[in-house]
Amino acid sequence: MKAAGIALLIGALAALPRFVESTYVLHLLILVFINAVAGSAWNLVGGYAGQYSIGHAAYFGVGAYTTMLLMQLKAVAPWWGVWVGAGAALATALVIGSICFRLRGPYFVLASIAVAEIFRVTALNVKGLTNGAEGILATEIPPLRFGAAVVTDWSTKVPFYYAGLGFAIAVVAVSVLVSRSKLGYYFQAIREDQDAAHSLGIDLTFYKNAALAISAVFTSLAGSLFGVYVGFIDPSTVLPLELSVQIVMICLIGGIGTIAGPMIGAAVLIPLSEGLRSNALTDALVGAGIVGAESKTGAFLKENLAHAHVLIYGILVVIVILFLPEGVVGLFKAPRPASAGRGWPKAG
Amino acid sequence: MELRGVSKFFGGLAANAGVSFDVNAGEIVGLIGPNGAGKTTLFNCIVGYDPPSKGDVIFDGRRINGLRPDAVCKLGMARTWQKVRPLANLSVLDNVVVGALRRTNSVRAAAVAAREELRRVGLEAKEAMPAGALPIGERKKLEVARVLATRPKMLLLDEVMGGLNPAESEAMIALLLEIRAAGITQMVIEHDMKAIMRLSDRVVVLSSGETLAEGTPREIVANPRVIEAYLGADE
Numbered sequence: 236m237k238a239a240g241i242a243l244l245i246g247a248l249a250a251l252p253r254f255v256e257s258t259y260v261l262h263l264l265i266l267v268f269i270n271a272v273a274g275s276a277w278n279l280v281g282g283y284a285g286q287y288s289i290g291h292a293a294y295f296g297v298g299a300y301t302t303m304l305l306m307q308l309k310a311v312a313p314w315w316g317v318w319v320g321a322g323a324a325l326a327t328a329l330v331i332g333s334i335c336f337r338l339r340g341p342y343f344v345l346a347s348i349a350v351a352e353i354f355r356v357t358a359l360n361v362k363g364l365t366n367g368a369e370g371i372l373a374t375e376i377p378p379l380r381f382g383a384a385v386v387t388d389w390s391t392k393v394p395f396y397y398a399g400l401g402f403a404i405a406v407v408a409v410s411v412l413v414s415r416s417k418l419g420y421y422f423q424a425i426r427e428d429q430d431a432a433h434s435l436g437i438d439l440t441f442y443k444n445a446a447l448a449i450s451a452v453f454t455s456l457a458g459s460l461f462g463v464y465v466g467f468i469d470p471s472t473v474l475p476l477e478l479s480v481q482i483v484m485i486c487l488i489g490g491i492g493t494i495a496g497p498m499i500g501a502a503v504l505i506p507l508s509e510g511l512r513s514n515a516l517t518d519a520l521v522g523a524g525i526v527g528a529e530s531k532t533g534a535f536l537k538e539n540l541a542h543a544h545v546l547i548y549g550i551l552v553v554i555v556i557l558f559l560p561e562g563v564v565g566l567f568k569a570p571r572p573a574s575a576g577r578g579w580p581k582a583g
Numbered sequence: 584m585e586l587r588g589v590s591k592f593f594g595g596l597a598a599n600a601g602v603s604f605d606v607n608a609g610e611i612v613g614l615i616g617p618n619g620a621g622k623t624t625l626f627n628c629i630v631g632y633d634p635p636s637k638g639d640v641i642f643d644g645r646r647i648n649g650l651r652p653d654a655v656c657k658l659g660m661a662r663t664w665q666k667v668r669p670l671a672n673l674s675v676l677d678n679v680v681v682g683a684l685r686r687t688n689s690v691r692a693a694a695v696a697a698r699e700e701l702r703r704v705g706l707e708a709k710e711a712m713p714a715g716a717l718p719i720g721e722r723k724k725l726e727v728a729r730v731l732a733t734r735p736k737m738l739l740l741d742e743v744m745g746g747l748n749p750a751e752s753e754a755m756i757a758l759l760l761e762i763r764a765a766g767i768t769q770m771v772i773e774h775d776m777k778a779i780m781r782l783s784d785r786v787v788v789l790s791s792g793e794t795l796a797e798g799t800p801r802e803i804v805a806n807p808r809v810i811e812a813y814l815g816a817d818e
Binding site: 415416417420421423424427428430431432433434435436437438439 | 651657662664668680682685733
């Protein structure tokens with residue numbers, strides 16, 4: 236029953252580009268996929284292992300920069316470059332993990348933020364390699380060939396859509412496998428009580444690093460796809476703190492520590508933030524006849540509401556966290572016992 | 584297991600000072616002493632949670648001080664916590680599965696082993712409940728089931744009867760005796776003297792971090808120094 240539902244959903248998503256012509260809808264869905272992949276990746280280390288990294292932009296950026304630089308400087312096709320990017324993110328994760336996992340709870344969170352900021356500032360200043368704040372523009376993606384046949388020349392959004400869908404399916408499959416394996420049990424034991432987990436024979440350093448490593452690989456895939464899709468990256472789009480926070484938000488809104496949570500979170504948050512930014516709210520208010528397009532209020536909203544999108548987005552996030560502490564997924568679940576809170580990872 | 588001059592200092596304060604005694608395979612050793620005597624500190628020293636400042640812990644012919652708790656657990660020594668530490672959001676079964684995964688990589692095999700331990704402590708009917716929802720008595724049982732699932736050679740039990748009602752205590756005593764019959768060595772911290780006297784093959788008394796006395800339960804209750812430590816000196 237459940238498997239049938241999932242197969243149906245995947246089938247529908249796979250068939251969607253045949254029926255949807257709108258490039259805007261495809262664009263939104265590609266962004267949803269990219270964010271769902273990054274969110275699910277974060278969920279492995281944050282939701283399952285309970286290590287709240289707020290520095291995942293580092294892996295997103297490492298992936299994006301590696302793939303884009305390889306493509307622009309060495310003419311390496313992105314479908315090879317992404318794997319190099321994933322390898323680079325994996326190496327980065329092991330270095331960061333071996334340092335930051337010496338810290339617990341809030342101290343780990345702070346360290347993860349600091350490390351990601353180091354990456355951003357470095358990318359800004361190593362101008363010889365990264366072009367600094369000017370960023371990297373992808374001039375042309377080589378066509379993907381299979382034998383002699385050209386699979387795609389990347390001129391439409393459709394190939395990016397399938398790449399995003401593929402990554403999303405992959406990250407969900409890996410999450411399901413992990414959650415049902417020894418790894419998943421150990422991750423959750425560490426989240427619930429580090430000391431108890433340690434005394435039950437769980438090597439904390441090893442398993443925390445394992446969670447971060449898997450997470451970093453998928454985050455970098457999301458970053459690489461984003462870079463190649465948008466065709467331009469700079470430190471303020473693929474390495475900012477806002478991105479790290481957004482990745483966490485997707486999980487918080489959708490439902491932390493669940494497979495579906497990050498998917499739902501991305502599907503809710505991304506269209507919402509894009510819609511607010513493009514002034515869809517004003518259009519809707521005007522369209523519904525609540526405010527006249529020519530009235531003073533209408534003009535004011537048109538002028539200012541889009542600028543307030545971050546504010547509205549923030550308020551909505553607060554409302555969701557207040558009323559749905561387990562995220563959207565919590566709506567579909569039986570209530571948990573009152574004593575079993577989803578706490579901050581225990582410090583000390 | 585042997586302790587050789589185990590000391591633990593917190594700043595200038597000696598929580599344990601030169602504690603030495605042996606625990607022989609298959610026996611139950613009771614560890615008693617007034618509050619603040621350093622019983623839990625000694626447990627923390629032994630399992631590597633808070634390694635000793637001085638002295639050696641020898642387990643199975645191997646020096647284990649300096650090893651981390653996970654390594655100690657792999658060698659076959661497991662402990663419970665005085666303040667129980669259930670993995671609150673995981674089910675009762677999954678808590679024990681985590682312990683059982685110590686010996687296998689297969690979740691399925693671990694679940695089989697975990698159900699066995701739950702039956703042993705009498706929690707099989709509650710396996711689907713979140714561990715955080717259990718009352719204290721059952722949390723203690725869960726704690727024991729979880730360490731048993733790691734298949735230890737030796738168990739360190741820190742007040743597994745604290746907070747239990749008489750019937751529950753009785754069941755716990757029966758369980759610990761059954762564990763001993765299975766050949767698992769135990770060291771038991773307990774405040775309930777009656778329970779200690781019934782359980783222990785030997786008793787070690789700690790007072791202010793030092794070994795005050797060591798002997799059979801009968802010897803201990805007759806020892807004037809022990810009586811003095813517990814009740815104060817008779818002027």
